[in-house]
Amino acid sequence: MKIDVMSEIERGIEEIRADRLHGASQLSRQALEVLKLVIEKGSDTKDDFLEGLKNVGDRLIKVRPSMAPIANLVASLVYEVFQASKEKKLHSLRNLAYSKTEELERSSKISLEKAAAQGAGIIEDNDKIMTCSYSSTIKEVFRTVSECEKKVRVWILESKDKDKSYGKIMADELCQQRIFARLVPDIAIKDYITEVRKVLVGADSVLRDGSLINGLPTYELALAAKGKLPFYVVCETLKFNPRVSSMQVKSEEGFDLIPPELITGIITEAGTFKPENLAPRMKELDRYFGVFRTFFTNR
Known part of the structure; x- marks a missing residue:
């Protein structure tokens, strides 16, 4: 990934790490926003794209271990993208991954309500x-x-x-x-x-x-x-x-x-x-x- 994209991702992860005001529900949706950066601006090959999604996902899961929704939403997204990667090309995989983040954000809000x-x-x-x-x-x-x-x-x-x-x-x-x-x-x-x-x-x-x-x-x-x-x-x-x-x-x-x-x-x-x-x-x-x-x- 490009240096400017990585810097944006680093800022997003650090904001989640340092946030002591918002609860787990809000921060889990912020984690999905960080993953959107990987999805939208990630590498140009499917293998590198998946590797980038994996690496950032791994860091997000570990950043706030007391907050289960972060890990659950990240793991759910990686699961869906991995399953689809066996048959889809990179462009279609990006579209699916982005749609899945939107779906997860909506469903998490509905679940809270x-x-x-x-x-x-x-x-x-x-x-x-x-x-x-x-x-x-x-x-x-x-x-x-x-x-x-x-x-x-x-x-x-x-x-x-x-x-x-x-x-x-x-x-x-x-x-x-x-x-x-x-x-x-x-x-x-x-x-x-x-x-x-x-x-x-x-x-x-x-x-x-x-x-x-x-x-x-x-x-x-x-x-x-x-x-x-x-x-x-x-x-x-x-x-x-x-x-x-x-x-x-x-x-x-x-x-x-x-x-x-x-x-x-x-x-x-x-x-x-x-x-x-x-x-x-x-x-x-x-x-x-x-x-x-x-x-x-x-x-």
């Missing part, structure tokens, strides 16, 4: 919910609830990491939508947990064994809710990580690992799952990585 609608379905009129960190999915849940003309009051933990309060960002955005949001100090979780009826949090990844990776202080919130309140995760199935269990994971700084026994249910666009019942969905996602690994090994 459907998961949020499912999450909104468990919220009653005048409900009181506690959450933490910043989640575009949880924000969409509350927007959907508001559209249904149900009143909801939201307690949001400050979710401080270094000098940034992700809870305040979330609270400000909810207030802009005229949704009641009360900011709670992280150290006061136990003092305020008695004022709410349920806990809803987003996800960066749901691991193979049903464990959750999410921003601080999700683990402390889950512990506070244990035995007192239902603790729900709301996310797209794209956030399922079929490759890693809690015994293998190395969480990024600023993220918590929450064991499955603290989770009441995982609400997705495909319905609500118990943490112990994820195997069929995980297997479905893992097939993309099987081809991905084979592709890398054989080339």
Whole structure:
């Protein structure tokens, strides 16, 4: 690839690596935008094109290991392009790859909306919910609830990491939508947990064994809710990580690992799952990585 294209790709990867504001859903779509650079401006031979797509895809998968949607979307794209490469010429392969990125971006947004609608379905009129960190999915849940003309009051933990309060960002955005949001100090979780009826949090990844990776202080919130309140995760199935269990994971700084026994249910666009019942969905996602690994090994 040309030097200017590689520089653009490097900038895109670095932006994803450094981004500490946006969630996994948004950054996974940014990863697809980086792959579009390879698709549109990549090498002039089919083998070099596939090699370039593979190399950039590999780097994107590794850039934010706590965020499963990046790996899942990248692996899905590589899988589709690899399958088609056996019969298609380079021009047709580029067109297919580009169309697939557009399709994946659309489907990821639709999945988020459907998961949020499912999450909104468990919220009653005048409900009181506690959450933490910043989640575009949880924000969409509350927007959907508001559209249904149900009143909801939201307690949001400050979710401080270094000098940034992700809870305040979330609270400000909810207030802009005229949704009641009360900011709670992280150290006061136990003092305020008695004022709410349920806990809803987003996800960066749901691991193979049903464990959750999410921003601080999700683990402390889950512990506070244990035995007192239902603790729900709301996310797209794209956030399922079929490759890693809690015994293998190395969480990024600023993220918590929450064991499955603290989770009441995982609400997705495909319905609500118990943490112990994820195997069929995980297997479905893992097939993309099987081809991905084979592709890398054989080339």
